[in-house]
Amino acid sequence: MHPLVLQFPNFNPVLISFGPFAIRWYALAYIVGILLGWLYARSLLRTNRLWGGKPPMKVEDFDDFILWVTLGIILGGRIGYVLFYNPAYYVTHPLEALEVWNGGMSFHGGFAGCVLAVVLFARRRGISILSLGDITCAVCPIGLLLGRIANFVNSELWGRPTDVPWAMVFPNGGPFPRHPSQLYEATLEGLALLAVLAVFIRMGALKRPGLVTGAFAILYGVARIACEMFREPDPQLGFLWGGLTMGMLLSVPLMLTGAGFLAAALKRPRLGKA
Numbered sequence: 001m002h003p004l005v006l007q008f009p010n011f012n013p014v015l016i017s018f019g020p021f022a023i024r025w026y027a028l029a030y031i032v033g034i035l036l037g038w039l040y041a042r043s044l045l046r047t048n049r050l051w052g053g054k055p056p057m058k059v060e061d062f063d064d065f066i067l068w069v070t071l072g073i074i075l076g077g078r079i080g081y082v083l084f085y086n087p088a089y090y091v092t093h094p095l096e097a098l099e100v101w102n103g104g105m106s107f108h109g110g111f112a113g114c115v116l117a118v119v120l121f122a123r124r125r126g127i128s129i130l131s132l133g134d135i136t137c138a139v140c141p142i143g144l145l146l147g148r149i150a151n152f153v154n155s156e157l158w159g160r161p162t163d164v165p166w167a168m169v170f171p172n173g174g175p176f177p178r179h180p181s182q183l184y185e186a187t188l189e190g191l192a193l194l195a196v197l198a199v200f201i202r203m204g205a206l207k208r209p210g211l212v213t214g215a216f217a218i219l220y221g222v223a224r225i226a227c228e229m230f231r232e233p234d235p236q237l238g239f240l241w242g243g244l245t246m247g248m249l250l251s252v253p254l255m256l257t258g259a260g261f262l263a264a265a266l267k268r269p270r271l272g273k274a
Helices: 025-045 059-084 087-092 094-098 107-125 129-153 181-202 211-228 246-267
Strands: 014-018 021-024
Touching: 014 025, 021 025, 025 059, 025 129, 059 087, 059 107, 059 129, 087 094, 107 129, 107 246, 129 181, 129 211, 181 211, 211 246
Parallel strands: none
Antiparallel strands: 014 021
16 A cells, blocks of 8 residues: 555444444434534524515524425435436336435435425415525535535545545545545535635625525536546446536536526625615
């Protein structure tokens, strides 16, 4: 082994087990991410100055929305993985598509599920679709941060072979030292994106419905494409057109859509403006 290669900590993916039941780090990341996101969203909704006056929805509205968005994340993420990353396998093993606990979730599918949840819930409650989307996108990086850390703990979605000093040999990644790309993604897609959006919000972004949603889509796409340059492609797909990966290709329409949201938001009058 290269003398500078870091030793992978070799975590147990199961946090605690009770007979046949087990709590995994990955499931805990989802639970804690949703909980922290909910608390952050409540804080934003209680800060009137961020909205230029009374927020366009009640805290109780977002409380009720949590179940909707949780279902959107899980169902959308799983359906997206089945359709985008391994359709041929699940055509011949359809029942395994239901086995979410065995891994296999797509961010882009989960995002689409969130969008559907936002639209349906907002229409049902008669609240602003764009503002609910903005709040959801503002808190989303918390879940991305914890989810990527869980990927690292599970020794999955590792990076490409490299000789950088912080390379690691993952237990199920072969003998080659690899980029710990999960940590790159946790930093860019999670921590950095959360911080940038928080700055935008402090500068008044929530007063222009759709702006945070657009900024999130663009910045996530940039971060994901950057990290995909270090991440090993899914083995069943490999590299696609021109050396691109599925993650890169799915990020392009997301970024274009985000640019449209951003442009439209900047043309709208600000909330609370006389």
